[in-house]
Amino acid sequence: MARLTLTFLGTSAAAPTKARGLPAMVLQREGELVILDSGEGVQRQFASLGLGLNRETTILITHLHGDHVAGLPGLLWTMALAQRTRPLTLVAPAALKEWLDSTAKVLHLGLTFPLRFVSARRGRVLRLPAFDVLAERASHSIECFSYVIQEKTRPGVFYPERARRLGVPEGRLWSRLQKGRSATVEGRTVRPSEVTGPPRPGRRVGYSGDTRPSKALARFFRHCDLLVFDSTYTNADSAKAVEFKHSTSTEAAQLAERAGVRRLVLTHFSARYQSTSALVREARAVFPATIAARDGMEIEVDYPVS
């Protein structure tokens, strides 16, 4: 079963602190990377975590505030220095394209690889080999998208005794059936459904970007195995959350509860808080399976026990 991990590269809001860099995360599965936001410093985190610069890579940008995208030029620059050749796909609000073109020209990025730009929109924005990428509108001061990275459905559990009963010999044909393809045994077709349980849904990872909580997002993040949500403020600063269109950690927890997610990770902490303990305490009062992100933290996304 493929390992799926999420690593936090930056967990601060708006401005970096000594301990926290600007927003960026990377989801990894069998050598494939999905980067979520690219705050300034993302390439340095790439280097210190030893993440490859020439791997299958997709970048998803939630919105065009400087703190979420200013690390893109440096990351692209360093990929070019490393002689990256694989195409890179970038999903972002449409206006980013203009800035990327200006950046590539004025800062002499000299890209060595094709850069495919996809304008973010509601719905399924991308089909990757292992994932579908879905987007929904967040509720921020400017256009902002939330993303769900949905691992593709896996074939159901394989039952060897059923295969034996139907006379399918162990080996190549079992392997076909396990992968969800039919097999022919002595002129008769055996369908995967005869020897496996129902298809099992893949894992779902959600990321809110900067947002107020909303009904649309509670629907969008339904049954995520892991949800990473804007938790800029504590309850005491909830007026600021409303003013600047962010969420409190309590609001993040309420949304996680409503969406029926399995685990919640708080991130995007205002630099005013020395510690995240109050944010976590307030969230856990609503949704116990909550932790706070910190830079460099890696989380394994597991399957629900079936």
Next chain:
Amino acid sequence: MARLTLTFLGTSAAAPTKARGLPAMVLQREGELVILDSGEGVQRQFASLGLGLNRETTILITHLHGDHVAGLPGLLWTMALAQRTRPLTLVAPAALKEWLDSTAKVLHLGLTFPLRFVSARRGRVLRLPAFDVLAERASHSIECFSYVIQEKTRPGVFYPERARRLGVPEGRLWSRLQKGRSATVEGRTVRPSEVTGPPRPGRRVGYSGDTRPSKALARFFRHCDLLVFDSTYTNADSAKAVEFKHSTSTEAAQLAERAGVRRLVLTHFSARYQSTSALVREARAVFPATIAARDGMEIEVDYPVS
């Protein structure tokens, strides 16, 4: 006598390493800042060194390669977040203006202060309260400027016995004469030259940016008190220095020797070197007063013994 210090914020070439960030330095004198280049991460160094975001600030950019400028959007963004109000002057090759305009618009910088853009050119590009800023063409793969920050001339040494001999009473009039202004004593004008030595030149700090050594730069950096010079490579890699239009540390030292500078600081080290000891050793064989920059290092720029 005003303290003049140079602090290195990033000392790597092209790509950051665990120990070194991308090129940026800041010269400080009585609360005034002159930033030289703005590689990615400059705003985070600003925060960790406690440098103010609303001080008299000038930014000098040598050239438009991504590693020297990609930290600008984040720095401007964070200055705006901090509600900076003072104007900021930015000197850079002309094309940067287009990128800054695109950046301000697309990334919603929301600047709270006037940004004055000055196109870099040879000669005196700026007169600041305490400094003149001079520029010369460097010799790199794209248009690149070297800078000299020249502290304004100070009045000469004041001789109290001469003032007394001329009947100038100690106090306000001595202070006027010390500052280089005339004083009137019982109807007679006393000129500063009667009571002080010759005017003393201010301190000179030079920064090469990315460049091959050249005769023009040896002239331009003449008698600098401190010269910071491109030292990307060792002698063993001198072919790369020629190919990519950089300098070896030996070439930096030869230029320092020819220009008659007082002290040389090597910077912009290729990530291929784990240590700078070979670079320093090779340079000192030519110019003994050489050190290697490292991130966070602060150097005091003193006056020559007169």
